[in-house]
Amino acid sequence: MATNCYKCQEKVVEEDLYYYQEQRVCEDCYMELLQRPKTCDVAAVQMAKKHRQKTGQTGTDGLLDIQKDIYNYILEKEKATRQEVMAALNISDLELDKQIAILRHCELVKGRKEGNQVYLVSFDY
Ligand SMILES: [Zn+2]
Structure with missing residues (x-):
């Protein structure tokens, strides 16, 4: 089951999901959030x-x-x-x-x- 990234709304499969402040985000958004x-x-x-x-x-x-x-x-x-x-x-x-x-x-x-x-x-x- 895929979830949408909280930030970019892209579909993300469970294995590629990252948690950022309890929001599910994709890897790219996660990196971006981490850098900023x-x-x-x-x-x-x-x-x-x-x-x-x-x-x-x-x-x-x-x-x-x-x-x-x-x-x-x-x-x-x-x-x-x-x-x-x-x-x-x-x-x-x-x-x-x-x-x-x-x-x-x-x-x-x-x-x-x-x-x-x-x-x-x-x-x-
Ligand atoms: Zn994203």
């Missing part, structure tokens, strides 16, 4: 960025513990799926999205598509 922080996170991201610039922080300086944990986990594994990160750190989909948006803006983590799978990798992977 949501508007509601912009303030947090900008604050984090400004704060880091002002205090001359680099790397994981000034990140929240949860953000460091995600980053370190991804570094350790080289690449990790969202599911792996969520399971390893016991965080929700929403929480992961929020933190990944910030890590992405600090240029620490990015999404990367390999075959049928989307991985989170370090920014210079």
Whole structure:
């Protein structure tokens, strides 16, 4: 049974479905969503960025513990799926999205598509 992608309305078969904030999306839309922080996170991201610039922080300086944990986990594994990160750190989909948006803006983590799978990798992977 196929479902329509929440974003582009394309028909997607079950195996190619991704969940983004509890919405079913196709792989392409998922990648796009992953690369683009949501508007509601912009303030947090900008604050984090400004704060880091002002205090001359680099790397994981000034990140929240949860953000460091995600980053370190991804570094350790080289690449990790969202599911792996969520399971390893016991965080929700929403929480992961929020933190990944910030890590992405600090240029620490990015999404990367390999075959049928989307991985989170370090920014210079
Ligand atoms: Zn789509």
